[in-house]
Amino acid sequence: MAREAAFLAINPRRRLVCVEYPGLVRDPGKMLLTLGGEDGVSRVYTDPSRRLELYFRPKDPYCHPLCANRFPTTAMLLRVKRKIRRRGSEVTGDHALQEPSQEIRFEMEILGVISTIYKFQGMSDFQYLASHLGPDGKQISMYDKVLLQKPQKEEFFCQELPLYIPPPIFSRLDTAVDYFYRPETQHREGYNPPQVSAENLIGLSRARRPHNAVFVSFEDREVPTKPLEAAAQNWKKMCTNAMDMKVEEELKQLFDIRPIWSRNALKANVSIHPDKLKLLLPYMAYYMVTGPWRSLWVRFGYDPRNNPEAKIYQVLDFRIRCGMKYGYTTNEIPVKAKRSAYNYSLPITVTKTASQTINMQDLKHGLGSFNQSSVKKAPASRYKLKDSIYIFREEALPPYRQMFYQLCDLNVESLQKVIHRNDGEEVTCTEKDGWCLQKTSDELRDSMSLMIKQLIRSKRPALFSSKSRQADGKDQLTYESGEEEEEE
DSSP: OOOOOOOOOOOTTOEEEEEEOSSOOSOHHHHHHHTTHHHHHHHHHHOTTBOEEEOSSTTOTTOOOEEEEEEEEEEEEEEEEEEEEEEOOEEOTTOOEEOOEEEEEEEEEEEEEEEEEEEOOSOOOOOOOSEEEOTTSOEEEOHHHHSOOSOOOHHHHSSOOOOOOOOSOSOSOSSOOOOOOOOOOOOOTTOOOOOOOGGGTSSSOOOOOOOSOOEEOTTOSOOOSSOOHHHHHHHHHHOOSHHHHHHHHHHHHHHHHOSEEOHHHHHHHSOOOHHHHHHHHHHHEEEEOSSTTTTOEEETTOOGGGOGGGGGGOEEEEEOOOBGGGTBOTTTSSSOOSSOTTSOOTTTBOOOOOOOOOOHHHHHHOSTTOOHHHHTTSOTTTTOOOGGGTOEETTSOOSSSEEEEEGGGEEOHHHHHHHTTTTTOOOOOBTTTBTSOTTHHHHHHHHHHHHHHHHHHHHOGGGSOHHHHHHHHHOTTOOOOHHHHHHO
């Protein structure tokens, strides 16, 4: 029997997505439910950075998913039908009995083109069931006691239950990897390990890393007049070209004009590699740890606690207030957070942060030693930040939800009036308010919060209801103090 060629028509507009399901599918509806339904699969497909999640127990909130990786592919979905036509037994003229025969015919149809495929290549995560051992040693389910299915009375929340705190994630990876343990560090003879206090053993406050910087607390009586010898040597080793010397001179001029600077303010005024700035700052200034100038760099020999004019250099910890009483929630505010738990979705996402284009040439030769081809890629201001990183303006939103401003960088006339209310009448410098009057920081935060609220209202008027507009129109100068905000 001669073979005949088959011609099939392809509809390029009908594109499909393939999912290699790790199981035997008997009910497509239930299978799709384990993937989040059509809506869940569509949301994952629209975001190329996300992985497809498979929940074997979709109604169990404690079920840990399997994750599928997304790959591009070139394939087709082909439907093949095998049709069999059977013929019964026949009696021929010579009364010979002919055996029954069958005719097999195939029909093929291309349903669509597959351009994306999801493959489950990882291992299943650990499963932690909500159960506990009963008196007879059998497992007893706790789902009816820990899951809130409907509004309950107070007795539901006060019932005695075994402790059940499942971890949010057991492993950050779902593929097997080789773990190479770091060899034990071999120190030179005479090395003394740094002393770790009890408060550094557990908690967020780790031991301070030595960078040869001089740290000064508000309670210290004296301030240093020169850098440590190790800091000077480290910078001299790094300062090997004219560009580094120029940056050193620029930084020295900045500290002559203004004795106290924040790191971000310096980054906005001087173009220098961040790693070089770590070595240059301890050579130029000391670091205040506590007090009204905390987290700031102060010129050697300058004591702001003895100079009332240092009031304008005090730091203000400002945070954008979010909540329903302010008219907008955390997700609605047009200012993104630096770090957020919502963005930490390993192993659900596969997007990785791009590595910085930094090489040893940047550190050794500075910005002025590139050839002509690299000058266009590395201008003199490649490391400079925008001035909004340290200056507050009434008509602009802060770049982050938490900012550390110096009082002199609040470029609003009404705020400067609050700061200079007691000019010439400063008596004592306190650790909380410095040379300013009491509650000055709270008044500044209230005024800045009102400015930001009005600015957000002008950009997104739909966030504020008519009721809140009327209330604000009657009393626009009604503030909520910073202390009340902290007590909530």
